[in-house]
Each structure stands twice: as C-alpha cells, then as structure tokens.
Amino acid sequence: MPQPLVLPFKRIFISGGAGVIGQEMVRRLAALPADVQVLVGDLKPRPADFPARFQYRQGDLNFLTEQEISVFAPDLFIHLAATFERSTETYGFWEENFQHNVRLSHHLMTVQKDVPSLRRVVFASSYLIYDPALYNFAEVPAQPRSLREEDAILPRNLTGMAKLAHEIELRFLQTFRAQQFSTVCPRIYRGYGRNGRDITSRWVRMLLAGEEITVYGAESFFDYIYAADTAEGLLRLAAAETVTGIINFGTGRARRVADVVDVLRHHFPNLRANYVASDIPFEASQADMSLWSSHIDWLPPTSLEAAIPEIIAFEQSRAANAPVAKAPGHVLISSAAAKVPLVQAVRAAAKRLHPDIKVVAGDMNHACLAQHFADDFWLMPPTADEHLPAIISHCQAQGIGHIIPTRDGELAFWSRHRTALAEAGIVVLVSAPEAVQRCLDKLEFAAFGQKNDLPVIPTTLSLDAHYVFDNRAGAATNSFVVKERHGAGSLSLGLNLAEAAALAHAQNLKEPIFQPFIKGQEISVDAYVGRNGHVHGLVPRTRDVVVRGESQVTTTLPDPELVARLTPIVEKLGLYGPLVLQALLTDDGNLQLIECNCRFGGASTLGIAAGVDSFFWFLQEAAGADLAQFPFHPARTPLRQVRAATDVVVPVAQTA
Structure with missing residues (x-):
C-alpha cells in the first residue's frame, strides 16, 4: 500500500498551473496544511475553484522578473508550462515553440537559479525525446516497445527538441548549483485528463454532441497516463529529493487506440466511428518504469476504464453549467x-x-x-x-x-x-467623477488640499492691491503665477510676475487663477493607486528640460524619505490608476503641491522603467488579480529619460 503524500516544501511555484495537470495538482495541494503557500502562473484566467489563499499570476511568464519571484521565495519549482500541437506540428508553430517552450524554460530558470530559497526543480519533460525509430513501425505492431532512460534520443518534433534542450540546461546548472537545489526531469508519456486538449477529451465532446469520431491508427499502442495520476506522481517525485536527472513517467502498460474507442462505446452505445487509413507509422511505446519503481513506492493506478467516465461526467457538467473562459479583452x-x-x-x-x-x-x-x-x-x-x-x-x-x-x-x-x-x-x-473633477479644476484642487491639510500652493480667482499670499515660510510675496483654472496650465503660464503684470496676463486667459511664486525644484511624481485606494508604486523625478509643459529630459529621484512623504498625500486624493503629481521642493526642505493629472503623463514612461508598472497592474486588476502578487520594485539607481524624435521604417503592403 503506497504511503500518503508528504511534501517537505512550504512554498511551491507551479508554471502552467491552470492546465490539465496543473489543476489536478492544485487540488491536491489545497488539501495540505494552510502553511503550504502556492504561486501559480499561467496565461489563462484564474480557475474559479483555486483556493483564495493561493497566489495566482496571470500572464506570460517570459516576463516574470527575478525580483518578483524572489519575493515569493519558492523552495519547490514545478515547471508544467508548455505549448504543443498534436500529431503534426504546423509551420506557424516555429515561433510559438521557441517563445513558450525554449525561451520560457530558459527564462524561468534564469530568474530562479540564484534565488537562495530554491531547493528542488521538477521539469515536466516528454517521451518525445526518444528516437522514434525505436517505437514507430510501418506494420501493425504485435506489442509495445518499453523505452528505457538510456535508450537513444532523437526528438521527433519541435516540442521534443525543446524538452531535450531544457533537460540539458538543467544538467548544466547542476554542475554549478547542485549544493543549492536538485533537478529531476520526468519524461511523461501520453497524457489525457479532464478539460484536456487530448484526443480522448475531444472524442468525448464530439460524442456528447452526437458527432461521428475519426480514428487514425487504431492498432497503435500508447502509454496513456491520466492527468490526476500525473499530478500525484510529480508531487511524489518532488518529495524524493535524492532522485535527480532523467526518469520515465508513464503507466508502463500501453493500450491500443482501439481500446479507447471500445471504452467509449460502452458509454455511447450508438457511437459512430470512421476508421481512416493513414501513411503515418504505427506507434507502439510504453514507459519502462523500473527506475521509477526503485525510488517511488507508487505507480499510476487509473485505467482508461476508470478515467473515461470521469471525463464524460466533467464534459457533461461543463456543457450544462460552466461558463466558457475567455481570453482577456x-x-x-x-x-x-x-x-x-x-x-x-x-x-x-x-x-x-x-x-x-x-x-x-x-x-x-x-x-x-x-x-x-x-x-x-x-x-x-x-x-x-x-x-x-x-x-x-x-x-x-x-x-x-x-x-x-x-x-x-x-x-x-x-x-x-x-x-x-x-x-x-x-x-x-479612470477615477471616480468627484476625484477627476478636483484634478481638472486647479482651484478646487487647492481648496480640497487646504481642507485636508495637504501642502498645496494657495490659489485664488483674483488679486487686489491689498492682497498678498502667505507662502508658508512666514514671508509675504508680491510675485505671482497666473494660469488657466482648467486644462494644461503650463501652456498659458505667467511665471514670477509682479502684481500689475499678473493682472495684465490674466486678461488673456479664459478663467485665470493666481498663486504665489515660490522658488524651488519642480518635480513630477508618477504613481499608481490600486483599487484598494493605496499607492502601489511611486517614483518622483526631476523636470530637467521642459518643452510645452512636458519633460523632455527627466531624471528619477531615488529618495525613500521623499517617497514616504508623498505616499499618504497621494492616497488622500482619492484617485485610482496612474497619476502625475506636480510639486516643488523648496530650499528649506518643504514640499509644495502644484496640481495633479489623474491619468498617465507624457513622460510617465520613465515611471514604468523605474518600477511603476501602471498598465500591467491595471490589466491584472481588471482580470481580478490582487496587486499584492505584483510588488513594486523601484529601480536601484537613478534613471534618466530623454524624449527625442525617432524615425521608424516599416514595410508597406502591396495593393493589387
């Protein structure tokens, strides 16, 4: 009797965890004690039944950063994410395979290989690595060939090539990192399962719809392994930390394609099948599980007869109840x-x-x-x-x-x-209407700031001979700034004007407002406020060269104390999403707020480069993610952005 699963890991990162195997794995991990933390990454939206305590990162993991994964600090990494095409790979698969198999696998180990917490890596490889001459036949095979780990390799397609390439990469890393973490590469055989893209699930969906199924190579043998068993086996293999390198993972008991049809016919008595002759060689392969059995006290128990009813029940339930998952808009x-x-x-x-x-x-x-x-x-x-x-x-x-x-x-x-x-x-x-209104109206912004004890520059609608501003430093001023109440104030700005000149300048404006002229260094602040009302990231920057109100040259200010001062100020504004706050840093260390734009600014791309990942955070929140999974990592050194015109040359489509 196999022993119950015991995992010696507390922080598990699963790539491709919303796939067929991944969902089965998450169900098993959900039954473990609450101190086991799981981070799942996948392109697909978060499955509805994933535990709320598990973190989920929707998106292309090619863009996962070392900082991001270091915050989670996994001790176990299970790499399931992959793209594949069944049977014959199309010409268009060339680039997809590179991006989401070759490049992805390399990238995920690049960002994790130096993470101190990492102890174990399980890479879901494939039997497609073996030389097909070992198990492909021109005539109907009498029995399957048991493939051993030491058998000849010659990947039969791009997917197999990608799997082999990463096996070699992991072997390379082991020569340098064996004292830190161990790696194991189970070569998985013909997978199938609930919600799968495999032929078994496709046939079930067709039969439920009353369609005829097409059968190629009915006499071929495949080592069918149920996704639920695959998930269980991969977790058991992860726990066996002394097992490293290549290991076969199947049932060791191949079945003919005709057997799958016979099991389906038992549940669909009116099944219609079109058996088609093909020039594709007959396959007859199964896993030699000797090495596995010598290390793991467990073998995949689920037969086709037991699994197919579960797949049928799942597809019936999904057709009746489950909404179809959509790609993000x-x-x-x-x-x-x-x-x-x-x-x-x-x-x-x-x-x-x-x-x-x-x-x-x-x-x-x-x-x-x-x-x-x-x-x-x-x-x-x-x-x-x-x-x-x-x-x-x-x-x-x-x-x-x-x-x-x-x-x-x-x-x-x-x-x-x-x-x-x-x-x-x-x-x-976009922010709520009242928050938008007070940012668009500079007079209202100043009034709101004063009411909420924010360091705003005093603003009025008029000046007279007896009125002077208190510039908060205790001295009066007779030098003024005049600008439009609404819109981009810098485009019609009157700066450092005496009273008479200020009044004259105001005559040329639609709705002039007046502020005291205060000397200081003008800065812009790029920030993103999440749906919870809290600042998720904030970067101040100097406005080094300004053209028509926008920073042509701007440099980030890595000043933690300034960031700490600005954060509660921004949160009091009641905004959502990206914003640009304009402010002055005076010589005496005071901070004076000028105005706020409640949108992405012209030079705010520097903010993105410095860590304020506004658009990605917005898309993640729109998809239902918690931004706690995407922590703000400010750039470690100052960054400067120079906005310059660039020529772009593109090919033009020919017209008939």
Whole structure:
C-alpha cells in the first residue's frame, strides 16, 4: 500500500498551473496544511475553484522578473508550462515553440537559479525525446516497445527538441548549483485528463454532441497516463529529493487506440466511428518504469476504464453549467493622437498578460500618428454622452474589454459612464467623477488640499492691491503665477510676475487663477493607486528640460524619505490608476503641491522603467488579480529619460 503524500516544501511555484495537470495538482495541494503557500502562473484566467489563499499570476511568464519571484521565495519549482500541437506540428508553430517552450524554460530558470530559497526543480519533460525509430513501425505492431532512460534520443518534433534542450540546461546548472537545489526531469508519456486538449477529451465532446469520431491508427499502442495520476506522481517525485536527472513517467502498460474507442462505446452505445487509413507509422511505446519503481513506492493506478467516465461526467457538467473562459479583452487607447511611447508601453504590458490581446489606437483624426504603432485603429466618435451606446456597441463587437483615456478633456466622460461600461464588460482606467473633477479644476484642487491639510500652493480667482499670499515660510510675496483654472496650465503660464503684470496676463486667459511664486525644484511624481485606494508604486523625478509643459529630459529621484512623504498625500486624493503629481521642493526642505493629472503623463514612461508598472497592474486588476502578487520594485539607481524624435521604417503592403 503506497504511503500518503508528504511534501517537505512550504512554498511551491507551479508554471502552467491552470492546465490539465496543473489543476489536478492544485487540488491536491489545497488539501495540505494552510502553511503550504502556492504561486501559480499561467496565461489563462484564474480557475474559479483555486483556493483564495493561493497566489495566482496571470500572464506570460517570459516576463516574470527575478525580483518578483524572489519575493515569493519558492523552495519547490514545478515547471508544467508548455505549448504543443498534436500529431503534426504546423509551420506557424516555429515561433510559438521557441517563445513558450525554449525561451520560457530558459527564462524561468534564469530568474530562479540564484534565488537562495530554491531547493528542488521538477521539469515536466516528454517521451518525445526518444528516437522514434525505436517505437514507430510501418506494420501493425504485435506489442509495445518499453523505452528505457538510456535508450537513444532523437526528438521527433519541435516540442521534443525543446524538452531535450531544457533537460540539458538543467544538467548544466547542476554542475554549478547542485549544493543549492536538485533537478529531476520526468519524461511523461501520453497524457489525457479532464478539460484536456487530448484526443480522448475531444472524442468525448464530439460524442456528447452526437458527432461521428475519426480514428487514425487504431492498432497503435500508447502509454496513456491520466492527468490526476500525473499530478500525484510529480508531487511524489518532488518529495524524493535524492532522485535527480532523467526518469520515465508513464503507466508502463500501453493500450491500443482501439481500446479507447471500445471504452467509449460502452458509454455511447450508438457511437459512430470512421476508421481512416493513414501513411503515418504505427506507434507502439510504453514507459519502462523500473527506475521509477526503485525510488517511488507508487505507480499510476487509473485505467482508461476508470478515467473515461470521469471525463464524460466533467464534459457533461461543463456543457450544462460552466461558463466558457475567455481570453482577456482587447485594449482601446482613446485620444491616442501622437502618444507613441504610451501606445508602445500599453502593447508591452498587454503582451505580458496574454499574447492575443490587441491594442487599438482610437482617435477622431484619421491621420492619427499612433495608429502606426498599435495593432488596430478606430476612427472614434466624439466622447459625448449621445455617442455612448455606439461606443459600447463597437467595443463589444470588437472584443474590447479595457479602455485607457489619455486626454484631460475626455476624463469626465469616461468617469461619468464607467459603471455603464463595466456592466457592458468594459473596464475603464479612470477615477471616480468627484476625484477627476478636483484634478481638472486647479482651484478646487487647492481648496480640497487646504481642507485636508495637504501642502498645496494657495490659489485664488483674483488679486487686489491689498492682497498678498502667505507662502508658508512666514514671508509675504508680491510675485505671482497666473494660469488657466482648467486644462494644461503650463501652456498659458505667467511665471514670477509682479502684481500689475499678473493682472495684465490674466486678461488673456479664459478663467485665470493666481498663486504665489515660490522658488524651488519642480518635480513630477508618477504613481499608481490600486483599487484598494493605496499607492502601489511611486517614483518622483526631476523636470530637467521642459518643452510645452512636458519633460523632455527627466531624471528619477531615488529618495525613500521623499517617497514616504508623498505616499499618504497621494492616497488622500482619492484617485485610482496612474497619476502625475506636480510639486516643488523648496530650499528649506518643504514640499509644495502644484496640481495633479489623474491619468498617465507624457513622460510617465520613465515611471514604468523605474518600477511603476501602471498598465500591467491595471490589466491584472481588471482580470481580478490582487496587486499584492505584483510588488513594486523601484529601480536601484537613478534613471534618466530623454524624449527625442525617432524615425521608424516599416514595410508597406502591396495593393493589387
């Protein structure tokens, strides 16, 4: 009788954990004591039955950082994530295999190989590594060939090549890191299971729909291993820390394809099967489990006869009840204009979450420059209330699930309708209407700041001969700043003006406001406030060269004390998402707030480079993730951004 599973690990990272094997594994880990922590990473959305205490990272793990995984500090890494195609790989699989097999495996070990907590690595390899000449036959085979670990290797396709490449990489790492962690590479045989892409699940779905199934190579043998058994076996193998290197993992008992059909016929008496002749060789393989049995007191127990009814029950239940999981919606950037760096930043964030997400540049100008850097373009109607139904209809028709406003003049519209859009399945990156209003209105912003004891610069609508400002340093001033109450104040700014000049300048403005002129270093603050109202990341930066109100050259200020002062101030503003706070650092160490833009700023791409990962955090929150899983890691050294024009040359499609 096999012993119960006992895992000597407390922090387990599973790549590809929302897959067929991964879900079975998570179910087993959920039964372990509460002190066992699990981090699951996958492109797919979080499965509904995953325990709330388990962390989930949706997105392309090619973008997982060493800092991110170091925070979790895994002691066990189980690498399940992989992409594959059944039977014959298509021409388009060339790039997909490299990105999500070869590159991914290399990257995940790159970011973990120096993490001190790591003790064990289990890599789900494949029997496809073995030379197919050992188990492929032109004639119907009488019995299967038992493959041994020392048999000849010659991967029969790109997937097998990728598996072998990473086996060799892990062997390489063991020559340097054997004292830190051990690695084992189980070569898994023909997997099948609930919610699978394998032929067994596909046939069950077809039979439930009353369709005929097509059968190739009915006399071939495969070593079918049920995903639930695979999950159990991989965890047992992980616990056997002295087992390293290559090891076969199957049942050791191959079955013919015809056996699968016979079991299905037992449950579907009216089964219709079309047996098709093929020039594909007959396969006859199974795992030699001698090495496994010498180390692991357990063998996969589930037969086809026991597993197939479970798969049928699962598919029946899913067809009746379960919603179909959807890929994350596409992203619309409204008022995209010439905001090329912003579009590129959104595209980078979207691809990290899911490679199929498209970024659509939206604008009222058909010659919008940003469209050349997006995946698609939409000539949008004006953001006016009467156009809301058309905007929602277009977004739903095009699969747009996220909207990122980029212009002050449209923020009120998107904020006012964010609930209606959410009900339509569209998440907008915008703050609540009252928070947007006080950022758009500089007078209201100053009044709010004074009421909430924030260090705002006093602001008034008028000046007279007897009025002077108290500049909070105890001295009066007769030098003023004049700007528009609404909109980009820097474009019509009157700076360091005497009273008469200030009044004269105000005559040229629509709604002038007056502030005292205060000497100091002007800074911008890029921050992201999560849905919980807390600052998730904040980076101050100097405005070294300013052109038309935007920083042409800007440099981050790695000042923890300043960050600590700014964080509670930003949180009092009641905003959500990215923001840019403008402030002054005076010579006496005081902090003076000028204004706040409740959107992503023109030079805020430096904030992303410095760790304020605004667009990725937004997409993760929209997908239901807890941002605690994506901690803020500020850049360790100062960074400088220089915004310069760049020529881009692209091929032009030929027209007939």
